[in-house]
Amino acid sequence: MADYFDSNGTPTYRDSPAPTYQEVIASDPVAAPARLRQTHPAHIEIPRVPRERYTSQDFFDREKERMWSRTWQVACRVEEVGEVGDCVLYDSPGAALIIMRSAPDVIKAFYNGCLHRGMKLCASDTSLNRIRCPYHGMTWNLDGSLQNLPARWDFDPVADSELALPEARVGIWGGFVFVNRDPDAPSLEEYLGPLIDEFADWSRDDVYLATRVTKVLNANWKCCMEAFIEAFHVAELxxxxxxxxxxxxTQYDVWGENGNVSRFCEPTGIPSDQYPTPITEAEIWKATFGAVTGDTNNVPPLPEGKTARGFLADMNRTELGRIFGEDFSHLTDAEACDPIQYSVFPNFILFKGLPYPFAYRFVPVGDSPDHTRFDFMIFRPKPKDGSDFPYVDQIDLGPNDTYADSGAFQPWHGLIYDQDCQNLGLQQEGLKAGGVKNVMFSRYQEVRLRFLHQTLMTYLEMKPMN
Ligand code: FES
Ligand SMILES: [Fe+2]
Known part of the structure; x- marks a missing residue:
């Protein structure tokens, strides 16, 4: 393994004239935090995987039985079930769960099917004072204990304890409610491993889910994850x-063999090595400002001695400080302008950094290898005085609705997601085109994709859970 890396942790086969992330941040005026100055490189020998992993119903069913049943997944935010009785639904392959605040400090996850004849107990996110089946009226308390079995005389004798609603495991970290259906799975803390340390200085407890933008993408869930964990496609798409x-x-980091957490650190204000000609800092600034504001005519001049990246960081600290009513002057340039992005296997992505208060979740729709719901979460700081914050603003985009016009993003930013999501539908079609059997992954820029498949296969080699 060590042979693949130089003393800075950069793979020896990285042969780009562009600076490494570590070289970029070493030139910033203030040293980036220690966690950004570290590298966690990996070389993973998965150069190719079969295309059928993305398209086959059999492969999807194996994932459902062996992987989705055993992994920790984000079901919702704690603030979505803020009051006792609040419940949110989370469906993922093989199970449908009701995430319920059953007591002031207890959140439970019940399977959303009646113990009598299987009726769906809860049809939508709501608030309840009991869980009552709409078919024959079997009823449970909010803690899942049986409240009433109508015409009990008509059933074979059965103890109340056997009629409690079955539960999945619940774990909470960073304001996210995670669920896991496997009683033998590691604890959430063990599963998240390095993520907990990595976010020790960037809490997600002090924000609330302000907006969620959802869209069904015509692509396999892995295509969706993969599209957002590499920066290779930026130059073309x-x-x-x-x-x-x-x-x-961009620096790519991976923790542990067959682990769950990976990261990239993508420096803003640095030209692609595919950019055709030499470019000055003033030109980089002009392109950056034009892209992030949509205004190419009124670009403020780059101050003498400033880099484009440094000036963008200044602008973000000031502008976002004004919008959020906070002082961000202590943040380094890296924290103020770079997408620092973590993924948690299988389907969760969480950002660190000032301009990206985001998380993504990808959930297969209707047991289909071809359709995935993209939940884009946008956070805002909680009011400092402890006052209430508004309930999440849900924006459901239809097939022809764009992120750019959704109202949730600035148009330049929405455009990026429109490009990504249109691309994914075409990728799914291309994966079925025939001609070759495999997709291939690059070694450096797509190491997180290799990692995802490495972890996935460790689950698929297990026996089905039930
Ligand atoms: S199916 Fe629920 S009470 Fe009959
Ligand atoms: Fe993209």
Missing amino acids: HSQALPFGGDAS
Whole structure:
């Protein structure tokens, strides 16, 4: 393993004239936090995987039986079940769960099917004072204990304890409610491992879910995850970011063999190594400002001695400080302008960094290898005085609705997601085109994809859970 890396942790086969992320942040005026100055490189020998992993119903069913049944997944935010009785539904392959605040400090996850004849107990996110089946009226208390079995005389004798609603495990971290259906799975803390330390200085407890934008994408869930954990595609698919997107300078980190957590650090204000000509800092700044504001005519001049990246960081600290009513002057340039992005196997992505108060979740729809719901979560700081914050603003985009016009994003930012999501539908079609059996992954820029498949296969080699 060590042979693949130089003394800075950069793979020896990385042969790009673009600076590494570590070189970029070493040139920033203030040293980035220690966690960003570390590398966690990996070389993973998975150069190719079969295309049928993305398209086959059999493969999907194996994932359902062996992987989705055993992994910790984000079901909702704690603030979505803020009051006793509040409940939110979370469906993932093989199970449908009701996430319920059953007591002030207890959140439970009940299977959303009646113990009598299987009726769906709860049809939508709501607030309840008991769980009552709409078919024959079997009823449970909010803690899942049986309240009433109508015409009990008509059933074979059965103890109340056998009629409690079955539960999945619940774990809470960073304001996210995670669920896991496997009684033998590691604890959430063990599963998240390095993520907990990595976010020790960037709490997600002090924010609330302000907006959730959902859209069904016509692609396999892994295509969706993979599209957002590499920066390789930026140069081609988001070519507007070629002068400043830092694609080839992005650092990819992976924790542990067959682990669950990986990261990239993508430096903003650094041109792609695919950018065709030498470019000055003033030109990089012009392209950056134009892309993030949509205004190419009124670009403020780059101050003498400032880099484009440094000036963007200044702008973000000031502007976002004004919008959020907070003082961000202590944040380093890396924290103020770079997408620092973590993924948790199988389907969760969480950002660190000032301009990206985001998380993504990808959930297969209707047991289909071809359809995935993309839940885009946007956070805002909780009011400092402890006052109430508004309930999540839910925006459901239809097939022809765009992120750019959704109202949740600035148009330049929405455009990026429109490019990604349109692309994914076409990728899913191309995966079925025939001609070759496999997709292939690059070694450096797509190491997180290799990692995802490595972890996935450890689950698929297990026996089905039930
Ligand atoms: S199916 Fe629920 S009470 Fe009959
Ligand atoms: Fe993208």
